[in-house]
Amino acid sequence: xxxxxxxxxxxxxxxxxxxxxxxxxxxxxxxxxxxxxxxxxxxxxxxxxxxxxxxxxxxxxxxxxxxxxxxxxxxxxxxxxxxxxxxxxxxxxxxxxxxxxxxxxxxxxxxxxxxx
Amino acid sequence: xxxxxxxxxxxxxxxxxxxxxxxxxxxxxxxxxxxxxxxxxxxxxxxxxxxxxxxxxxxxxxxxxxxxxxxxxxxxxxxxxxxxxxxxxxxxxxxxxxxxxxxxxxxxxxxxx
Numbered sequence: 001x002x003x004x005x006x007x008x009x010x011x012x013x014x015x016x017x018x019x020x021x022x023x024x025x026x027x028x029x030x031x032x033x034x035x036x037x038x039x040x041x042x043x044x045x046x047x048x049x050x051x052x053x054x055x056x057x058x059x060x061x062x063x064x065x066x067x068x069x070x071x072x073x074x075x076x077x078x079x080x081x082x083x084x085x086x087x088x089x090x091x092x093x094x095x096x097x098x099x100x101x102x103x104x105x106x107x108x109x110x111x112x113x114x115x116x
Numbered sequence: 117x118x119x120x121x122x123x124x125x126x127x128x129x130x131x132x133x134x135x136x137x138x139x140x141x142x143x144x145x146x147x148x149x150x151x152x153x154x155x156x157x158x159x160x161x162x163x164x165x166x167x168x169x170x171x172x173x174x175x176x177x178x179x180x181x182x183x184x185x186x187x188x189x190x191x192x193x194x195x196x197x198x199x200x201x202x203x204x205x206x207x208x209x210x211x212x213x214x215x216x217x218x219x220x221x222x223x224x225x226x227x228x229x
Contacts, residue, residue, distance in 0.1 A: 031215060043207065043219040056216060091161060100213040102149030102168055107161035
């Protein structure tokens with residue numbers, strides 16, 4: 001079974017440009033999550049999809065970030081325009097089960113985003 | 117509010133030593149789940165274990181063992197007879213049922229030959 005895959009593994013862009021990150025969850029997992037780790041700090045939740053619907057987007061930092069999951073399969077996270085403080089590692093995860101089940105989330109390798 | 121504290125930033129041991137990674141959590145919820153993840157140098161986060169708040173039994177899996185104590189709000193992780201391949205960053209995380217993991221800052225474990 002393929003795990004969570006993220007693309008690209010590393011992206012370097014200039015401030016003001018646009019970047020789109022992609023995540024393919026484990027097949028059959030309805031739940032898809034985005035997290036971010038900035039400057040060696042703790043990994044922080046960004047948002048949670050259940051199928052194609054946004055279940056919780058309370059962690060999204062501002063409106064420069066847009067996440068989509070059309071068709072309930074893969075997801076994209078777009079940053080437009082990118083700012084210096086957006087640099088970090090963006091992780092995607094997926095899981096089975098619903099709220100309250102505590103199913104483990106399985107993570108991808110992350111995308112390291114560097115804003116110059 | 118939920119919080120996870122991993123006070124040990126970095127631990128260095130020599131191979132075959134035992135090592136314990138500490139995790140202290142805060143939550144007012146009575147139902148919650150605790151997790152440990154391993155991040156090797158390759159970068160991916162690897163799920164190790166899940167514990168729910170109603171199960172305080174300790175668990176052992178090979179050289180790994182976990183000690184969950186609700187009285188001290190701790191979920192510590194012990195590696196027995198450490199090996200070089202155990203070198204990684206280890207994260208403790210909390211889920212209060214809303215599928216939003218709260219992570220600690222991680223403990224970097226360096227095991228030297």
